Amino acid sequence: MATHGAFVVDAAQYIIEPPDLWSKRVAANHKDSAPKVVQAPDGGQAWSYENGAWLRPMGLDTAAGHSPVHIKDHGYSYADVRKGFADAKERLADMRVDEIDAAAIYPTFGLDVRSIKDRDLHVACIQAYNDGAWDWCQAGDGKRLYPMALLPSSGRDEMLAELGRVLKKGFRGVVYSGWPNGGDAPVKEDDTMFAQMQEAGAVLNILRGAPANADRTPTAAKRYIGANGAHVKAADLPLEMMLAQAASIKNTQIAWLVLTGITERFENLHCTMIDAGAGWIRTTGELLDWNYRYAQFYGMATRLKYVPSDYVKRNFKATFKDERFVVVARKDFGDQYLLWSSNYPNSTSSWPNSGRAIAEQLEGVPDNEKREILGETFAMWYGVKLPAAAAR
Numbered sequence: 001m002a003t004h005g006a007f008v009v010d011a012a013q014y015i016i017e018p019p020d021l022w023s024k025r026v027a028a029n030h031k032d033s034a035p036k037v038v039q040a041p042d043g044g045q046a047w048s049y050e051n052g053a054w055l056r057p058m059g060l061d062t063a064a065g066h067s068p069v070h071i072k073d074h075g076y077s078y079a080d081v082r083k084g085f086a087d088a089k090e091r092l093a094d095m096r097v098d099e100i101d102a103a104a105i106y107p108t109f110g111l112d113v114r115s116i117k118d119r120d121l122h123v124a125c126i127q128a129y130n131d132g133a134w135d136w137c138q139a140g141d142g143k144r145l146y147p148m149a150l151l152p153s154s155g156r157d158e159m160l161a162e163l164g165r166v167l168k169k170g171f172r173g174v175v176y177s178g179w180p181n182g183g184d185a186p187v188k189e190d191d192t193m194f195a196q197m198q199e200a201g202a203v204l205n206i207l208r209g210a211p212a213n214a215d216r217t218p219t220a221a222k223r224y225i226g227a228n229g230a231h232v233k234a235a236d237l238p239l240e241m242m243l244a245q246a247a248s249i250k251n252t253q254i255a256w257l258v259l260t261g262i263t264e265r266f267e268n269l270h271c272t273m274i275d276a277g278a279g280w281i282r283t284t285g286e287l288l289d290w291n292y293r294y295a296q297f298y299g300m301a302t303r304l305k306y307v308p309s310d311y312v313k314r315n316f317k318a319t320f321k322d323e324r325f326v327v328v329a330r331k332d333f334g335d336q337y338l339l340w341s342s343n344y345p346n347s348t349s350s351w352p353n354s355g356r357a358i359a360e361q362l363e364g365v366p367d368n369e370k371r372e373i374l375g376e377t378f379a380m381w382y383g384v385k386l387p388a389a390a391a392r
Contacts, residue, residue: 006367006370006371006374006375007101007102007371007374007375007386007387008099008100008101008102008340008354008358008374008375009100009101009102009103009104009339009374009375009378009379009386010095010100010102010103010104010340010341010342010344010354011103011104011272011274011319011339011340011341011378012104012106012274012275012319012339012341012342012343013091013103013104013105013106013341013342013343013344013345014061014105014106014107014108014343014344014345014346015086015105015106015107015108015110015133015136015147016058016061016062016081016085016086016108016109016345017035017047017086017107017108017109017110017129017132018086018087018132018136019036019037019078019086021035021110021128021129021132021136022034022035022036022125022128022129022132023036025127025128025131025132026124026125026128027124030120030121030124030125032051033050033051033118033121034121034124034125034128035047035048035049035109035112035113035125036048037078038052038055040055040057040058040074040075040224041055041223041224042057042074042075042223043074043075044057044058044059044072044074044075044076044077045057045058045076045077045078046058046074046224047109047112048226049112049113049115049116049218050116050117050118050121050228050229051226051228052226052227052228052229053218053225053226053228053229053231053232054112054218054220054224054225054226054229054232055220055224055225055226056109056112056220056224057073057074057075057076057224058074058075058076058077058078058081059072059073059074059075059076060072060073060346060347061108061109061345061346061347062076062081062085062108062345063076063345063346063347064082064085064344064345064346064347064349064351065082065345065349065351065352066347071347081345082094082345084345085345088136088137088139088140088141088145089139089140091103091140091145092140092141092144092145094344094351094352095144097351097352098342098344098350098351098352098353098354098355099354099355099358100342100354101144101375101387102143102144102145102146102375102386102387103144103145103146103344104146104147104148104173104378104382105133105136105137105145105146105147105148106148106175106205106207106274106275107129107133107148107150107175110129110133110150111150111175111207112218113125113126113129113150114126114150114153114177114178114211114216115216115217115218115219116216116218117216117231119154122152122153122154122216123152123154123158123162126150126151126152126162127162127165129150130147130149130150130162130165130166130169130171133147133148133149134147134169134170134171143387144387146172146173146382146384147171148171148172148173148174148175148205149162149163149166149171149173149174149175150174150175150177151163151166151174151175151177152177153177153178153182153211153216154182154216155182156180156181156182156189156190156192156193159177159180159193160180160192160193160196163193163196163197164196167196167197167200167202171202172201172202172203172382172383172384173202173203173204173205173272173382174197174202174203174204174205175205175207176204176205176206176207176210176211176253177210177211178210178211179256180192180193185256185260186256186257186260186262190262191262191265191266194262194265194266194269195266197266197269198266198268198269201268201270201383202270202383203270203271203272203381203382204269204270204271204272205271205272205274206250206253206254206271206272206273206274206276207274207275207276208250208274208275208276210250210253217231217232217233218231218232218233219232219233219234219235220232220233220234220235221234221235221236222234222236250273250276250280250284251280251284251287254271254273254284254288254312254316255284255288257271257311257315258288258304258308258311258312258315259288259292259295259301259302259304259308260301260302261302261304263311263314263315264302264304264305264306264311267314267315269315270315270317270381270382271315271316271317272316272317272318272319272339272381273316273317273318273319274319274341275319275341275343276318276319277318277320277323278318278319278320278323278326278337278338279320279323279325279326281312281316281318281333281337282329282332282333284312285308285309285312285313285333286309288308288309288312289307289308289309292304292307292308313333313334313337316337317336317337317338317339317377317381318337318338318339319338319339319340319341320338320339320340320341321340321341321342321343321348321350321357322350322357322361323361324360324361326338327361327362327365327373330369336372336377336380337377338373338377339373339377339378339381340358340361340373340374342354342357358374362374
């Protein structure tokens with residue numbers, strides 16, 4: 001067993017999508033506009049969307065294992081990154097090095113297909129990603145790699161159709177991509193989706209705070225916007241700042257889910273905050289409780305049976321990494337809300353030292369609680385069966 005003595009499920013790893021993931025799966029009429037790998041104007045490779053409307057370079061998303069003084073925000077290519085980034089069997093080898101037994105797999109460059117404007121292309125690329133991610137995990141080990149699906153954000157009918165398809169395929173969770181109605185807030189008709197997810201026991205994963213707008217506007221640094229990218233929003237911010245902005249809206253999604261009564265109507269709806277930290281979740285519950293005191297009387301929120309923080313405790317989990325204080329204070333918000341993650345292969349990843357990182361972060365935690373944080377809570381929440389022993 002590992003130095004920390006538990007079976008470990010990494011609650012948030014990322015696939016670096018193979019270069020042919022979309023080209024081999026979309027119909028012929030979409031191939032030219034589907035995502036593809038190109039040479040970036042400032043070195044390395046990048047993914048191109050909508051015939052070069054915008055690019056997303058290989059940078060901090062593909063920097064695991066590099067010294068901080070050598071990490072770059074662009075300039076990497078598939079030829080010079082670890083094979084485990086894009087190859088499932090090599091991923092398992094990297095997990096053995098890292099003392100990790102199983103992992104949830106999230107999209108990297110696939111997230112950008114949610115911003116494709118053309119409706120047909122948008123749906124086609126979402127479906128291609130889901131099929132590609134599923135096949136990728138199965139090619140590695142479907143009992144140890146758990147893909148999380150994307151959903152179209154082009155309308156309720158298309159979202160529900162794809163949700164039904166991926167649940168039938170075997171996905172245990174989806175990435176939140178906006179409300180089913182396509183607007184800025186949920187409406188009662190969206191309950192169809194939440195009912196479908198609750199019935200299937202599938203998890204709504206809110207990744208880094210989730211989309212900030214409902215109109216699928218892509219964002220890219222000015223130098224990565226192409227001649228046909230008039231609809232792309234220029235944002236020359238460092239990636240670290242962009243991620244901080246994205247994560248800052250996490251409270252908004254929880255507020256909508258709780259205050260509109262969704263988590264009351266669907267008491268078994270499972271939601272996980274992914275890669276946005278866990279230390280803030282207690283404060284969010286307290287803030288909602290405070291505001292709800294008056295909001296319930298002015299029609300600003302649904303009248304709830306319990307206080308909002310009770311729903312946050314019941315319906316939400318959060319991944320954490322390098323947050324020792326949330327481990328120390330874990331009892332303050334109720335048991336079993338923490339899921340450990342490595343964020344491999346991002347620049348913030350603990351790879352290849354996750355075994356040591358876990359031992360340090362969970363120092364002093366009783367063995368039964370350690371097992372919960374590192375795997376048992378994930379298995380319960382996502383409805384997966386953990387192998388009886390590590391398969392490193």
